[in-house]
Amino acid sequence: MTDSPRPQVRFITVDSEDAGQRIDNFLVKTLKGVPKSMLYRLLRKGEIRVNKKRTKPEYKLVDEDIIRVAPIRVSENTNTVSTQLNVVANLEKQILFEDDRLIVINKPSGMAVHGGSGLSFGLIEALRALRPDARMLELVHRLDRDTSGCLVVAKKRSALRHLHEQLRNKTVQKFYHALVKGRWSTKLTRVAEGLKKNDLKSGERVVVVDNINGKESETRFKVLQHYKNATLVRAFPVTGRTHQIRVHCQTKGHSIACDAKYGHEDFDLEMKTLGLKRLFLHAASIEFIHPLSNERIKIEAPLEPSLEKLLKKLTKADVH
Template sequence: MSPQQGAGEAVKSEVRWVDIDEDGAGQRLDNFLLTKLKGVPKSVVYRIVRKGEVRINKKRAKPDTRLEAGDQVRIPPVVQKEKPVGPVPGSRVQKVMEAAVIYEDEQMLVVNKPQGIAVHGGSGLSFGLIEALRASRPDARFLELVHRLDRDTSGLIMVAKKRAALRHLQEEIRQRRVVKHYHALVAGHWPASCTEVNVPLERYELKSGERMVKVSEAGKSALTRYQLLELFDGYSLVQAYPVTGRTHQIRVHSAYGGHPIAGDDKYMDDVSLRAFRTQGGQRLMLHAFALSLVLPDGRQERFEAPYDAVFDTTVRRLRERRTGKASS
């Protein structure tokens, strides 16, 4: 953009010829164009395809045409709106994100996301984990989130470094071959006999626009399996395995079972939340502890992420209190 061009100003591009490599193979043409033509309305993208201005190997193509390695795609001149340059994650945030990477190969990253960091920018946030990783790796051609974690949940999240890896990992998740184990500190004594909660969940919005989830027969099926790990004075540490992947699933299922997650300001009652805060509770006590999956290269792998200092201190204090009572 020239010094004379203001942020958000429309700019007409030139004809581009893009060679498709192995990593780009398998994409639909329309999805490929939407990625390449940021700021161009979908209606314009579909119109230039329909009019034959987009060519694959000099031939007309349809929006759902699958690209193959070795294809050459002609992208015609279009008017694109220059996006204003947003805030860039500072060096400290970039270093925190890089330090959180616990595994990396040519295909993917596994990151132990800190609590309080969103996975991506939006909803009033300038940037999140993925923007920080992209900023710290300016030469990376491709970095995309494979799945999501709530902002207040810590723990393991996967980031793909290649499109083929993204497709593989998301398909593994869809086929329920990725096993995710969460550790949660919940209010009350979780009964060892309660090994699953299987009730449908429905998303809705409050008048404020805040997104919430509730148990509802009109919702989508949801199943979470549980294992009791430890009992404390007034709390329990459980391991939760979400068989399905609904929004806030573990949080709502735990609350539905009568044992909301400690520090959950959405689904914990005010009295219990106040009691947890009074005891020094500082965060939502939910941590994505382990991932078991088949990597894009075919290897079976299991990753584990240690608790952060706040989570660890909270659990340790409860253990010490329990030990102290037992010895008195």
């Protein structure tokens, strides 16, 4: 590998998009590849200054601040990206909507939203490789690794703040499609159970129903199609707890097909025999107010062909 050019002093002028956030968080996103511990050391030693003065990590940036960063050499580990080029290229085809504020992507099942937990490469890293000129790309919300479908990524801090506010005010509507075990009753339209996270000795995290110590959670359900031994349901999570839809389905005796944590062994085996290789939970659509136009938009993500194929193999049953 050839030597990279000698590192230079960098000057960064803060604009209104980045004003208001802590300098340590800003630097982590701006100086990609620089370890957090090194950033704190540079701040402490005065090698990163704001308006020529030393500053603390918790300092909140102001519009027009000038940040001076002493020369730092960042080891460019391009191997991770190059080995994942096919993943990156495939992601381009999964973009459902993009403008200068947002990207909405149909996240593939099996892909973590970001690296960590032993994964060096997640969706957000792949998107950054796909859009190297984007000043920022941040997840607006998350999806479980095995869940596919609509995922919103902000390109500007103002868009991120706007959408987070909508999530807090519950004006974002997310609809999921799930194939579940057995015959879901058309009368079962609401599940409200307290949910509590438990860490097992193995380090695995599971969520259990606990109406005393758990956090309140609610999901609304609608039957889309009954099949022999299974039902396709639409789920609308009113709250956004970890594994909420998966646990709410399980607790009613209708585990989602091929759910490694909360599934039903016999049902999963039956679905695997028919060719299902992943969790059948898909974020089918998302609706929100666009941060710039203030218009309400709805974006839909089609089911991947393997899930469509499975549904065609199932025998439809009447809705009573």
